[in-house]
Amino acid sequence: xxxxxxxxxxxxxxxxxxxxxxxxxxxxxxxxxxxxxxxxxxxxxxxxxxxxxxxxxxxxxxxxxxxxxxxxxxxxxxxxxxxxxxxxxxxxxxxxxxxxxxxxxxxxxxxxxxxxxxxxxxxxxxxxxxxxxxxxxxxxxxxxxxxxxxxxxxxx
Numbered sequence: 367x368x369x370x371x372x373x374x375x376x377x378x379x380x381x382x383x384x385x386x387x388x389x390x391x392x393x394x395x396x397x398x399x400x401x402x403x404x405x406x407x408x409x410x411x412x413x414x415x416x417x418x419x420x421x422x423x424x425x426x427x428x429x430x431x432x433x434x435x436x437x438x439x440x441x442x443x444x445x446x447x448x449x450x451x452x453x454x455x456x457x458x459x460x461x462x463x464x465x466x467x468x469x470x471x472x473x474x475x476x477x478x479x480x481x482x483x484x485x486x487x488x489x490x491x492x493x494x495x496x497x498x499x500x501x502x503x504x505x506x507x508x509x510x511x512x513x514x515x516x517x518x519x520x521x522x
Contacts, residue, residue, distance in 0.1 A: 374467035401461040
């Protein structure tokens with residue numbers, strides 16, 4: 367078993383990875399890979415959710431942050447909480463997940479462009495490797511980018 371076996375796993379950088387919902391056993395792989403912080407954006411009732419994920423992850427010696435994002439209604443405060451969590455985790459290896467890496471890939475895209483200064487078109491490919499955002503999520507991404515003064519038109 368390896369990280370690549372986790373649904374839609376992407377290694378963004380040596381310090382940041384994202385994926386869909388890991389299984390109980392796959393969280394051990396996350397720990398073995400050196401991740402120090404786990405951020406979960408899935409809802410408690412999302413497909414494959416682990417009821418005691420917080421205890422499981424903390425039992426592996428990792429920090430755990432849960433920011434439940436409603437799939438059909440992402441909010442600015444969800445993104446703001448994620449951005450603040452990423453700020454606090456600076457210098458640590460972060461593994462972020464949701465049910466299928468759709469919420470997370472979108473949030474990480476915004477974080478990478480707004481905070482890390484990534485080229486929008488290049489960062490967008492990691493989102494597209496998982497999914498093509500639907501109207502709700504594309505609008506959320508566009509509004510967030512505008513809110514942070516990063517009005518960009520993705521060239522795909």
